[in-house]
Amino acid sequence: MTAIIAAGRNEAYFHGRPIVADWEAAQKLGAKAVAIADSTAPQTVYNQLRNLLCDEYLIAPSLLHVVPSKNGTPYEPAPEWPKP
Numbered sequence: 175m176t177a178i179i180a181a182g183r184n185e186a187y188f189h190g191r192p193i194v195a196d197w198e199a200a201q202k203l204g205a206k207a208v209a210i211a212d213s214t215a216p217q218t219v220y221n222q223l224r225n226l227l228c229d230e231y232l233i234a235p236s237l238l239h240v241v242p243s244k245n246g247t248p249y250e251p252a253p254e255w256p257k258p
Contacts, residue, residue: 176205197226207231216240 177192177200185193194200197208208227212219216238223232234240 175209176200177203179208197223207233209233210235210238210240213238 175191177194178188179196179200180188180193181195183193187193192203194203197205200208208223208231210216210219210223210233216234217240220232220234220240220242229242232242234242
């Protein structure tokens with residue numbers, strides 16, 4: 175892991191990794207891919223990053239229920255899963 179993308183955080187590091195505002199800043203540190211960990215709006219995060227990266231470089235655990243793109247073309251944005 176190169177960095178943590180978390181815009182608006184008031185900390186510089188989390189568990190020894192730098193916190194950056196966006197993908198561009200993470201790339202400057204050498205990041206090549208993104209693992210999505212946002213549980214509040216994972217599909218939104220995926221869709222935003224999909225405009226910058228292809229599917230092979232976007233990793234989302236199945237528990238987040240992210241719908242990936244198909245054949246390099248993004249699906250229509252999926253509605254967020256209902257909160258319990």
